[in-house]
Amino acid sequence: MEAQDLKIVGRSIPRVDVTSKLTGQALFGEDVKLPGPLLHGKILRSPHPHAIVKRIDTAAAEKLAGVKAVATAADLPDVRIGKNLKDEHYFASDKVRFVGDRVAAVAAVSREIAEEALRLIEVEYELLPALTNPIDAMRPDAPLVHPDLMNYQVVAAAQPEGGNVCSLNSLSRGDPEAGFAEAHQVFEQQYITEMQHQAYMEPHACLATYNPDNTYTVYTSTQGIFGMRNSVAEALGVPQNRVKVVGTEIGGGFGGKIVMKDEVAAATLSRKSGLPVRIVMTRAEDFMCGNPRAGFYITIKTGVSKDMRMVARTMEIVLDGGAHAMGAALMCWALPQFAEGPYSIPNLRVTSRCVYTNKANSSAFRAPGGPQTNFAVESETERIATAMGWDALAFRRKNLMPEDHPNLAGTPMRSVNVEETLDAALEISGYDPAQTGLGPNRARGLALGNWNVGGMPTGTVLKMNDDGSANLITGVVDLTGVNTSLTQVVAEALQLPVEKVTVKSLDTDSAPHAAQSAGSQTLKSMGTAAVQAAQEVKQQLFELAVEELDATPDNMELAEGEVRVQGSPERTVAVRKLLAKHMANSGPVVGKGGTGAFSRMPSFCAHIADVDVDSETGRVTLLRYCASQDVGVAINPVICIGQVQGGVAQGVGMALSEGLTYQDGQPQNTGFLDYKIPSALDLPMIETKLVEKPAVEGPFGAKGIGEPPCVPVPAAIANAIYNAVGVRVTSLPINPEKLRRAIKAKKEGQASS
């Protein structure tokens, strides 16, 4: 890509939504107000992990004073729904499959009355044995979570294998078995990670109204209004044009606000009661019924040559999918495409299985599958180097992926800036591979990471106003500052000051289809569409100026609100004047832009964690954290830095404290007291370096960067812990209890040998 002379792209302008967020004016899911009375909805959720529903009796609840409507499966069409595999009834009808499965819903004049009504609903269950571990679920005699799996309709991505395996994918190149046979040494190890909840600060919240024209309006805190609309319409059994989804401000999502939640219950209750219905999850409900990161069981086997090459590798990955396939099935399909990590291995096979259990439905969480596989890959890098007596950094460098390296799906990886990114992290931290120790029980650990960012179908409309200012209309949810970056992209493309560009996220009735804010692709997709729309606008303006400037459109340029003839700065006409003169005949100037899906291209990162381990308690303290991130071009550097630091913080949680635990199918930690996410006291300053080298795709060469920063964190910390105390922990989270036991075991082992 050529050097670009950018004026607005690359500046850290404050986020366009910042004032509303700082003054408490921003309206999040629970904040939406409508005129007139409003009902409070509550959901009756299964207390059992696995049971047949024999009978539901709502008569007593319906009679309670203050109750305005009760809804069950009987109020919805009898269809199975699901984006990848149609394996779910919106309200449980035949069976409940996890604690929290939706059974019925109530709307009442107060929350207290709604809760009281839930207690009056009688449900007769016949209990079934519960599966809380995917390995058990794969045994031939395991009870089946979905006995009808093989008859379910596959929509996309999922490839049911049978039993409890709702999806299987395996890709390979070369001949891994021959590679192992020829290898100098072969290493094998299992790594285990737990379910991690997104723990966004805003619990799920929605409000729905059934309107007199037989349409529904749903206000909800979601990452994608179109995906939500399509799901709601499907479950309600109405055409998509009859559902309008309005995205509220969203208090964090990280992948956890993609799948539909209680919106259909609210819509149904509104239809039955004639009043708007709001449903807000309690924090416990949100922990219980969210869509966490899947727990992984990874068996990784690696063959290395004498000259430090990884010559063969297999990865057998089992995902804890929870009760329904959802996003975990998509992840299962995508895993083999990126599990190779930042490396190039000639003989490689990655097999992934998504397995049903009686737990919350796993789905997407920031870089789905990334941190789990990276924990295995980058722990192995160091474990192998240590065993072979190699410098782990040199071992990495020897095996890095080159430009145009085809992934297992055959897509060549482009803009491979892995080496630059590694060097940047080494530089800011002062990392010396020969000196990872920092004193007793203190050390430094390194991990590389990557995440492949695609793009999703997205459209936009750019309107020129009479005074030469512009409005971009999108259906994208502003989750990570994308409207700010889009403002910069449009301002740059039209050479306008940012004050003259407004970007608004509208609802599903008003905006062209847009992808959800997820997959790190939001700016890449929408920014590409916006640049296209700006090109159209420019073209239209240039054509209007042909007469005035006596020049052809391809000789014109746009600058400072004027169309100019290139090279003759005196031949100009103000856009405002052009519009005033021609609007009556030619109509308004409006540009459209749109993209289809992009193939997935990698963004790299390199992280270095400095830790102190208390060998008595097993407590790990982070002393320092350095992160470099390959960004292509930073449209807004401060937003990029914020993404990196936030991603690191979530990775730290996954590494050291977070994991949803279950006992006999009962969730054990459904509040912030037991499910510990990092507080300000648990984190050091996160020193961040953005590595800029324009990418071949993306607006102005920007890469997707939202997800990658959480990928290498658990491995970097695990490697640092090993370097500090000589203990390699192969399961997450590395909480004090686990590490204390491991240190103790090591000491006892040494004493007895």
Added chain:
Amino acid sequence: MKSSVKLTVNGLEQEHQAEPRTSLLTFLREQCGLTGSKRGCEEGECGGCSVLLDGELVTSCLIFAVEAQGAQLVTVEGLGTPHHLSPLQEAFATDGASQCGFCIPGMLLAATNLLERNPDPNEQDIRKAISGNLCRCTGYDLIVAAISMAAELKKGARG
């Protein structure tokens, strides 16, 4: 069993009916119509509902509205206006301290309270002061930096 609760929020007197078990948070959000204070957990764990009650930082989800009878409250809506942000809000804006913004009302009140008690906090003081306010988006760095910048600005203003 409803009773009348009268208090002052951001300098304006408010009087509404409340059930004995209505939390101050619900009272502020639903009776007073001030939705800036956030319901993140209702267990005193996230800090999203933090307000200043007679100058003290409290989690309003754990206090009954009736307990705040006659109190002086400050919520995020009382810190500055969109047209005239407080210096602390300005610092958050320029430093990029807010991402999704859900934790920000609570953060701003915790920081306001800190700067009232300690005009010259170091990094550890700031981290301690906001340790009851969880943020899932930022990793806290830019929030800590913004609070420290606000302290500097205030010092400058005092001369």
